[in-house]
Amino acid sequence: MAPELTVAPLAELRRRRSAKWRTFPDDVLPLFVAEMDYDLAPPVLSALTEAIARSDSGYTAAAPELGKAVAGFAGRHWAWEVDPAQVTAVTDVGVGVVELLRLLTRPGDAVAISPPVYPPFFDWAPEAAARLLEVPLARGEAGYRLDLEALEAAFATHPAAYVLCNPHNPVGRVHTADELAALVRLARLYRVTIISDEIHAPLVLPGASFTPLLTVPGAADVAVSVVSASKAFNLAGLKCAAIVTAGPPMAQAVQRLPGDTEGRTGHLGVLATIAAMSDGDEWLAALLGTLDARRSQLVELLRAHLPAVRWTPPEATYLAWLDCAALGRDDEPRERFLARGRVALEPGTRFGAPGAGFVRLNFATSPAILTEAVTRMAHAATAAAPH
Numbered sequence: 001m002a003p004e005l006t007v008a009p010l011a012e013l014r015r016r017r018s019a020k021w022r023t024f025p026d027d028v029l030p031l032f033v034a035e036m037d038y039d040l041a042p043p044v045l046s047a048l049t050e051a052i053a054r055s056d057s058g059y060t061a062a063a064p065e066l067g068k069a070v071a072g073f074a075g076r077h078w079a080w081e082v083d084p085a086q087v088t089a090v091t092d093v094g095v096g097v098v099e100l101l102r103l104l105t106r107p108g109d110a111v112a113i114s115p116p117v118y119p120p121f122f123d124w125a126p127e128a129a130a131r132l133l134e135v136p137l138a139r140g141e142a143g144y145r146l147d148l149e150a151l152e153a154a155f156a157t158h159p160a161a162y163v164l165c166n167p168h169n170p171v172g173r174v175h176t177a178d179e180l181a182a183l184v185r186l187a188r189l190y191r192v193t194i195i196s197d198e199i200h201a202p203l204v205l206p207g208a209s210f211t212p213l214l215t216v217p218g219a220a221d222v223a224v225s226v227v228s229a230s231k232a233f234n235l236a237g238l239k240c241a242a243i244v245t246a247g248p249p250m251a252q253a254v255q256r257l258p259g260d261t262e263g264r265t266g267h268l269g270v271l272a273t274i275a276a277m278s279d280g281d282e283w284l285a286a287l288l289g290t291l292d293a294r295r296s297q298l299v300e301l302l303r304a305h306l307p308a309v310r311w312t313p314p315e316a317t318y319l320a321w322l323d324c325a326a327l328g329r330d331d332e333p334r335e336r337f338l339a340r341g342r343v344a345l346e347p348g349t350r351f352g353a354p355g356a357g358f359v360r361l362n363f364a365t366s367p368a369i370l371t372e373a374v375t376r377m378a379h380a381a382t383a384a385a386p387h
């Protein structure tokens, strides 16, 4: 097995200028936003430093290399045959989804989402002048899953689109091939377009396997996917994602995107994404092994220090969705962890109403920082409020 990825000392990490390291004062451990603490993958670092060395910082010309890189990655990892000609560069996943919603909905149409879900899902439909229809995930003993019955009832009211989170942030669920097949059946029956946000797909951890929505029979006619290397390779600031279609109806729709869409993608993002998706497999395998180890470590830490917290370890992502209801009566335990423990987590309610009493913790860090964070959280859970 590949050795675990290491993390620079905290003082080094604090020299980073990204949101993770600029939002809170230095005495706070930032485990909130979905950025990782590992160094860049060597092929990505080389691609970026070489580009800077040759002053290659102009506009992007993504095609055809980006399409080929996405197709290569999808084929090797998921046996998903992507046609490079049906890959369209976009600035980021958010821009991709909003532009697709503008194309595929009319003002006032309903767009369904399944909370608890990544907060911008609540903003994307309104940004495209559509309205939200919330169809929460079903929660059971084994964790969360799509509520197919509730989705059928919702689809019967004819929303224009459903934005799927595949795998699902923040709960870490990897929807199964059967669940996705049932979803596609409903979408075809009720003529609902599915936009599948697959940004976390490369982060499926040992024990689970990812089904790209467009590999489900019948999906190509009703679905479009948005993929990116930005979560798995920590490239969020470089601004590159890709819309992928698998057949004429959706490909024709994507051709109606505003002409400037591809050109708004970051050139360095495209170069980094090509490097990551073409030459990043070895590093990605080491990352997944490292995240698997952090996930196990978190199981032990929570058992030892915060046994009242309920959670299901994620099948994908480096995010832990922690039900802290048993720790106290407040709906926003994040405030207590921040004020008393100096640990910054995402507040659960940002992910929708079902997130009351939850926090989301980012475990893409070192064993030492994770231990320190949970120790501080345990202290905060019992300590008196500061005056």
Ligand SMILES: Cc1ncc(COP(=O)(O)O)c(C=O)c1O
Binding pocket: 034, 091, 092, 093, 094, 095, 118, 165, 169, 197, 199, 200, 228, 230, 231, 236, 240, 241
């Ligand atoms: C499900 C999901 N979609 C999209 C994004 C953001 O992607 P982008 O920065 O490419 O818009 C995130 C970031 O964490 C995410 O979790």
